[in-house]
Amino acid sequence: LRYCCRLLDTAPAPAPAAPVTQPQGYDPELWAALQREEFELFYQPRIDLRLGAICGAEALIRWRHPERGLQQPDSFIPACEASGLIVPLGYWIIQEVGRTLPAMQAAGLDGRIGVNLSFRQFQDRQLAPTIERLMQSHRMASHALEFELTETALCSDEEHVRATIDQLSRQGVEFSLDDFGTGYSSFSLLQKLPITTLKIDKSFVAGIPGNADDEEIVRAIINLAHNLNKQVIAEGVETRAQLEFLIRHDCDQVQGYFFSRPVCREQFLTLLSHDHRQ
Ligand code: C2E
Numbered sequence: 556l557r558y559c560c561r562l563l564d565t566a567p568a569p570a571p572a573a574p575v576t577q578p579q580g581y582d583p584e585l586w587a588a589l590q591r592e593e594f595e596l597f598y599q600p601r602i603d604l605r606l607g608a609i610c611g612a613e614a615l616i617r618w619r620h621p622e623r624g625l626q627q628p629d630s631f632i633p634a635c636e637a638s639g640l641i642v643p644l645g646y647w648i649i650q651e652v653g654r655t656l657p658a659m660q661a662a663g664l665d666g667r668i669g670v671n672l673s674f675r676q677f678q679d680r681q682l683a684p685t686i687e688r689l690m691q692s693h694r695m696a697s698h699a700l701e702f703e704l705t706e707t708a709l710c711s712d713e714e715h716v717r718a719t720i721d722q723l724s725r726q727g728v729e730f731s732l733d734d735f736g737t738g739y740s741s742f743s744l745l746q747k748l749p750i751t752t753l754k755i756d757k758s759f760v761a762g763i764p765g766n767a768d769d770e771e772i773v774r775a776i777i778n779l780a781h782n783l784n785k786q787v788i789a790e791g792v793e794t795r796a797q798l799e800f801l802i803r804h805d806c807d808q809v810q811g812y813f814f815s816r817p818v819c820r821e822q823f824l825t826l827l828s829h830d831h832r833q
């Protein structure tokens with residue numbers, strides 16, 4: 556954490572006082588939570604449909620509040636984005652994945668951990684070099700990481716965003732497009748950026764099988780991904796019928812409650828070692 560706080564010193568300077576004073580604009584409670592490391596990553600497995608095995612996971616943040624208990628990201632991520640606290644928090648998240656990777660790999664992880672990157676994090680001009688430094692100091696292999704971007708991240712300040720993504724992907728880090736189909740993406744984004752994977756938003760998955768429009772959209776996204784030589788993941792898979800539809804239409808990976816909710820680190824390690832033994 557000290558490392559993440561030091562990174563803050565490179566941000567357009569708040570007060571030039573002690574390094575851990577609360578920078579202006581941050582919610583004091585959330586800032587204190589970051590200092591005390593009250594945040595925690597949960598992991599939701601991704602399943603490769605050809606192998607029938609866990610092929611990675613998405614890291615999803617939670618806040619273990621001392622009185623209010625486990626808080627879901629929708630209750631604090633928007634405030635972190637608005638104030639910019641998502642920048643140091645985002646570095647803490649990558650650091651935490653780095654600290655956990657050796658145990659995951661020892662338990663048999665063969666694949667990437669997906670980390671959400673919000674549009675606000677790209678406003679830090681040091682994003683790419685800082686991620687590279689974190690990867691080096693935690694000896695994270697670049698093939699162990701994938702960043703999930705939403706279409707809103709990609710619309711802002713295109714040139715800088717693109718340069719950042721290019722720089723990281725040259726190191727071997729991959730990028731996926733999250734919530735695909737719900738934003739304002741144009742197909743030209745897919746040509747311009749080194750995106751390797753599309754994630755079909757769960758709002759479309761919710762309608763399959765049965766809703767003719769959702770069925771057509773899901774089929775179209777799978778075909779689009781494959782025609783562009785990309786992988787495709789369906790998120791929010793809750794039922795066997797959804798799974799069967801996705802297998803029938805050649806989807807590559809799935810993620811959802813049907814297999815597992817996001818689980819704490821220890822439970823994810825258990826899932827991995829069981830999966831590994833089969
Ligand atoms: P997201 O990236 O679209 O994450 C997927 C959300 O769908 C997660 O909610 C996950 O728990 C939920 N989900 C997974 N499987 C199912 C399912 O089968 N059915 C249903 N109904 N839901 C399912 P969660 O964990 O509450 O995260 C919500 C959002 O918060 C994420 O949406 C993401 O935008 C944001 N978020 C979470 N962790 C981070 C983080 O580390 N950094 C940033 N920047 N944003 C994060």
Ligand code: CA
Pocket residue numbers: 613671703733
């Ligand atoms: Ca995501």
Ligand code: CA
Pocket residue numbers: 733734754756757790
């Ligand atoms: Ca998503």
Ligand code: CA
Pocket residue numbers: 734
């Ligand atoms: Ca979402």
